[in-house]
Amino acid sequence: xxxxxDHALRxxxxxxxxxxxxxxxxxxxIFRQExxxxxxxxxxxxxxxxxxxxxxxxxxxRMGAEEVIMVRDQKSKIHVFLNTCRHRGMKVCRYDxxxxxxxxxxxxxxxxxxxxxxxxxxxxxxxxxPDFDKSEWPLHEVAQLCNYYGSIWATWDPKAPSFEEYLxxxxxxxxxxxxxxxxEDNGMEVFMPIMRWRxxxxxxxxxxxxxxxxxxxxxxxLSVNAAxxxxxxxxxxxxxxxxxxxxxxKTHEMVAPEYGHGGHMAIYGATGVPPYRDTWDSVPGADDFxxxxxxxxxxxxxxxxxxxxxxxxxxxxxxPNVTIDSWRILHWHPIAPGVTESxxxxxxxxxxxxxxxxxxxxxxxxxxxxxxCTESDDMExxxxxxxxxxxxxxxxxxxxxxxxxxKATPNERYPGFTTIDHTYAEENQRVRLQRxxxxxxxxxxDDLFPVKKEQ
Amino acid sequence: xxxxxxxxxxxxxxGGPLLREVxxxxxxxxxxxxxxxxxxxPGDGGWVQVRYLETEAEDAAVGDEEWVFYTDVQDFAQEx
Numbered sequence: 001x002x003x004x005x006d007h008a009l010r011x012x013x014x015x016x017x018x019x020x021x022x023x024x025x026x027x028x029x030i031f032r033q034e035x036x037x038x039x040x041x042x043x044x045x046x047x048x049x050x051x052x053x054x055x056x057x058x059x060x061x062r063m064g065a066e067e068v069i070m071v072r073d074q075k076s077k078i079h080v081f082l083n084t085c086r087h088r089g090m091k092v093c094r095y096d097x098x099x100x101x102x103x104x105x106x107x108x109x110x111x112x113x114x115x116x117x118x119x120x121x122x123x124x125x126x127x128x129x130p131d132f133d134k135s136e137w138p139l140h141e142v143a144q145l146c147n148y149y150g151s152i153w154a155t156w157d158p159k160a161p162s163f164e165e166y167l168x169x170x171x172x173x174x175x176x177x178x179x180x181x182x183x184e185d186n187g188m189e190v191f192m193p194i195m196r197w198r199x200x201x202x203x204x205x206x207x208x209x210x211x212x213x214x215x216x217x218x219x220x221x222l223s224v225n226a227a228x229x230x231x232x233x234x235x236x237x238x239x240x241x242x243x244x245x246x247x248x249x250k251t252h253e254m255v256a257p258e259y260g261h262g263g264h265m266a267i268y269g270a271t272g273v274p275p276y277r278d279t280w281d282s283v284p285g286a287d288d289f290x291x292x293x294x295x296x297x298x299x300x301x302x303x304x305x306x307x308x309x310x311x312x313x314x315x316x317x318x319x320p321n322v323t324i325d326s327w328r329i330l331h332w333h334p335i336a337p338g339v340t341e342s343x344x345x346x347x348x349x350x351x352x353x354x355x356x357x358x359x360x361x362x363x364x365x366x367x368x369x370x371x372x373c374t375e376s377d378d379m380e381x382x383x384x385x386x387x388x389x390x391x392x393x394x395x396x397x398x399x400x401x402x403x404x405x406x407k408a409t410p411n412e413r414y415p416g417f418t419t420i421d422h423t424y425a426e427e428n429q430r431v432r433l434q435r436x437x438x439x440x441x442x443x444x445x446d447d448l449f450p451v452k453k454e455q
Numbered sequence: 456x457x458x459x460x461x462x463x464x465x466x467x468x469x470g471g472p473l474l475r476e477v478x479x480x481x482x483x484x485x486x487x488x489x490x491x492x493x494x495x496x497p498g499d500g501g502w503v504q505v506r507y508l509e510t511e512a513e514d515a516a517v518g519d520e521e522w523v524f525y526t527d528v529q530d531f532a533q534e535x
Contacts, residue, residue, distance in 0.1 A: 101495050104497065120522040
């Protein structure tokens, strides 16, 4: 299959002047190209290992517009397969999650074990004879998979750099988001089932603006900020976020321009871990748990600066379509040019008492998702911005991404990042769009990875 | 071996074997006269994972573990 290199896209994305054509967000052809140029190449978040704790456990997930199965095989190794039978394409798994010995296609009974091997076909011996080699017809598996401190990522492209190379300077921050509150690596698990719902907008509306749109909150979330949905209730005027103790830190517009990653991330002005401030009025014992966890983490981080972002320090996007912070993973799947499937995975400490887990779950439902107070505000914007940009007249008007133009400077403490010392900027969005353009124009990973490797 | 109607969970209305809920350890008679023991059942009614106990088939041996499709099963090789 030929990969299209479309240099005409440069006429639609003018990063130097901060102007982007609305066509980028509404075009059917661009959407189709994105599936090949971006979603067949990039490292994509698939899930968390805690979603498949036992051999045979599986969950349905997505990579771009395509559905995949994440399964733990009988030897406890995790695989990610395209959810389509090799014979005639029928889905071999039609449940969101479960446990299985095999995946049987209901069409002609082609059957695959949890390692993806074809183990049988209906009337196989009569239809195919003894010379049919089943080993040539396994489920289609991703080219590379990485279990990064519990988070599962995959790519279809064997030429993609390693996942840690793909993350570049943001790797420590990703690792930090999956640490427990006590600083233990891979200390989190994910609530099941996850939230998922569809919104009538293009995936780039949320994916390229989330964790990068500082000026939207005051108006978009005006009512929810007053609704006191945080766990501290109406204490101290109410808020939707957890209370934080004073500590030298400042949230920055922080981007890794060569990689397309970035967000609103805290840079700490002192070593160690911020004190914990009592917050969970409605969950007895929760503050005790988090106090103890914080003290344990403080011992681990004595004399060290916390990595930017995470654990109350802001959140960030990993190109192309996932936003991560210390307690949630926001995933934006392209389904069609005007349809995005939003997924929410919420993390909680594996070793937290059940009452703490339940309280965290209730806060997540109150805050996030289709019934949560905050996201319904965001959805309203995206859901109307898309149709209002589709018309012939509307498409003659560019989107300006002008906030903070020319203000980002290389960060001395964190090489590879450029920063602005506030978040009322659109540097994140410009960087993501620039990386989008690079992916859309690239012939292969040879054109994309910033470090040239010898072939 | 079992014949006739038997338990309806394991027999179709026409008397044929139904595999969906048959537990591991159950012995089956295959159409090629092999006797196999179920070692895994995914519960889809189509396939069972078996170990060969007795066979004269050219393409199987005692101890082999295979997946068997329900159309290749003659009947149960024990009361069920």
